[in-house]
Amino acid sequence: MNNMKFYHLPVILTIVSILAVCVIFTGCYTVKQGVTMLGYLGRAVPLELVSSEQAGDDFIRLVTDIRMFAIEELGLTESKNYTTYVMIDRNYLASVVSASSRDSFRRHEWNFPVVGRMPYKGFFDIEDARKEREKLEKRDLDVWIRNVDGFSTLGWFRDPLYSYMRNYSPARLADLIIHELVHSTVFIKGQVKFNEELAEFIGSEGARLFIETRYGIDSEEYRTILTAKKDSGSFVSFVQELIAELDILYANVNLSREEKLSEKEQIINAAKERFDSEYESRFSGGNYRYFSQLPINNAYLELFRLYYTEDNFFVDLYERSGRKLNNIIAAAKTISRKGNPREQLEKALELL
Numbered sequence: 001m002n003n004m005k006f007y008h009l010p011v012i013l014t015i016v017s018i019l020a021v022c023v024i025f026t027g028c029y030t031v032k033q034g035v036t037m038l039g040y041l042g043r044a045v046p047l048e049l050v051s052s053e054q055a056g057d058d059f060i061r062l063v064t065d066i067r068m069f070a071i072e073e074l075g076l077t078e079s080k081n082y083t084t085y086v087m088i089d090r091n092y093l094a095s096v097v098s099a100s101s102r103d104s105f106r107r108h109e110w111n112f113p114v115v116g117r118m119p120y121k122g123f124f125d126i127e128d129a130r131k132e133r134e135k136l137e138k139r140d141l142d143v144w145i146r147n148v149d150g151f152s153t154l155g156w157f158r159d160p161l162y163s164y165m166r167n168y169s170p171a172r173l174a175d176l177i178i179h180e181l182v183h184s185t186v187f188i189k190g191q192v193k194f195n196e197e198l199a200e201f202i203g204s205e206g207a208r209l210f211i212e213t214r215y216g217i218d219s220e221e222y223r224t225i226l227t228a229k230k231d232s233g234s235f236v237s238f239v240q241e242l243i244a245e246l247d248i249l250y251a252n253v254n255l256s257r258e259e260k261l262s263e264k265e266q267i268i269n270a271a272k273e274r275f276d277s278e279y280e281s282r283f284s285g286g287n288y289r290y291f292s293q294l295p296i297n298n299a300y301l302e303l304f305r306l307y308y309t310e311d312n313f314f315v316d317l318y319e320r321s322g323r324k325l326n327n328i329i330a331a332a333k334t335i336s337r338k339g340n341p342r343e344q345l346e347k348a349l350e351l352l
Contacts, residue, residue, distance in 0.1 A: 029121075032124075032128070033123065033124060036125075037124070037157075040086050040088070041158070043087065044086050044158070044160040045084060045085050045086075046083060046084055047064070047085055047161075050085045054085070054163075055085055055163070055166055056166060059166050062170060062173060063082055063177070065214065066173060066177050066178070067081075067082055067083070067177065067181075069174075069206075069210050069214075070177065070178050070181050070206065073213075073326065074178070074206055074209075074326050075329045075330055076178070076185045077181070077184060077185040077333075079155065079158075079181075080158040081152075081158055081159040081181060082160070082161050082177055083158065084158055084161065085161045085163070086160045086161070086162050086163065087163045088163050091164040091167075092147035092148060092164070093147075093149055094122045094151070095122070095123050095124075095125075095128075095129035095148075096120045096121065096123075096148050097121045097122075097123070097129050097132045097133060097143065097144070097145055098120045098144045098145075099136045099141045099142065099143045100142050100297075100299040101141065101298065102140060102141065102142050102297070102298060103250060103257050103264070104250045104298070105243070105247070105298055105301070105302050107119045107306075108141055115189065117190070117192075118192060119192055122148070122151065126145075129145050130145070133145055142298040142299040142300075143297075143299050144297065144299035144300045144303065146303070149164065149165070150162070150176050150179075152180040152181075152184050152187075154183060154184055159180060159184070169221075170210075170214070170215070170221055171207050171208075171210075171224065171225040171228065172207075174206065174207035174211065175204060175206070175207035176203070178202060178203045178210075179199045179200065179202070179204075180199075180203075182198060182202045182203060183195065185329065185332075186329075186335065188335055188336075188341050189337055193305075193306055194341045194342065196306050197307065197309050197313075197314065198314070198332060200307045201314040201315075202325060202328070202329065205318065205325055207225065208225055208226075209325065227284050228285075231283045231284055231287060231288065235282075235283070235288050235291075236308050238275060238282065239304045241271075242267070242268070242271045242296075242301065243301050245267055245271075246298075249263055249264060268296050271296075272291070272292040272296070273292070275291055275292050276292050314328075317345070320349070321349055327349060328345070330352060331348035331349040331351075332348075335348070
């Protein structure tokens with residue numbers, strides 16, 4: 001036990017130091033979230049000390065293999081991320097609040113130390129997230145709360161594994177770990193959309209490659225991930241069609257705000273009905289049947305604008321690279337804060 005205390009001491013001292021700085025800028029929010037994170041990191045146990053009863057030998061071997069694949073075969077930056085394990089009594093890590101104007105896709109942003117302006121704000125306590133939603137709704141904004149199962153601390157700390165991840169499929173676990181390792185490898189301040197699109201693409205394609213190389217293209221695991229990717233693509237395409245329809249509405253200068261809000265609801269309700277009627281022809285599984293029951297608003301839809309490209313930029317780039325994901329990652333590492341990150345990525349890839 002004494003060794004465990006000394007293992008956590010540098011982490012605790014580092015977090016306390018950062019919190020002391022952050023409180024000057026953002027007050028109670030940073031302190032409360034930081035203290036909770038401190039509690040999790042303080043309980044983190046190195047994987048080699050985790051018993052099979054706590055996590056399971058297969059889970060530990062799988063995580064180790066995914067990390068080595070991401071670092072050695074994809075070229076993501078080596079770190080101590082996902083080498084520790086935290087027991088937690090729920091199946092998600094945090095609740096994240098996003099907001100947008102009600103009559104446009106103008107996203108609301110928060111300003112944070114170090115990372116700058118971000119279009120979301122996370123809370124470890126769901127009640128705090130709900131209070132934030134109430135404040136934003138009083139400002140006449142559309143608000144959405146989602147639970148997330150992981151996030152990157154961008155190299156500040158060792159991002160741990162959480163106990164609920166034991167139940168993830170190999171594909172989902174690979175997608176999560178690779179996605180977050182992308183963030184700790186490439187993070188361009190002030191380019192949130194690019195950062196998320198890049199991580200989303202590499203996480204998804206990296207997970208497919210991992211399953212292909214470890215299980216084979218004739219395996220059930222590989223067939224499952226292909227079906228899931230196809231359904232996910234169909235779902236994103238449907239939502240993007242809805243977004244495009246609303247974009248036209250919001251751009252209509254001949255309509256008042258009240259008229260736009262009224263027609264917005266009609267468009268969303270019609271989309272839900274169309275979704276249900278076309279479900280069987282669009283999807284192979286039942287993972288997206290919930291969509292028509294959601295209280296869809298601009299904040300929800302804006303997440304798809306943030307995480308998924310509205311063109312085929314990354315897919316096209318991937319094909320031009322000879323389908324070499326490691327080359328795209330190597331090129332992405334050269335991007336600077338100045339200039340257009342997409343243009344920089346294309347030029348760097350040409351040099352490779």
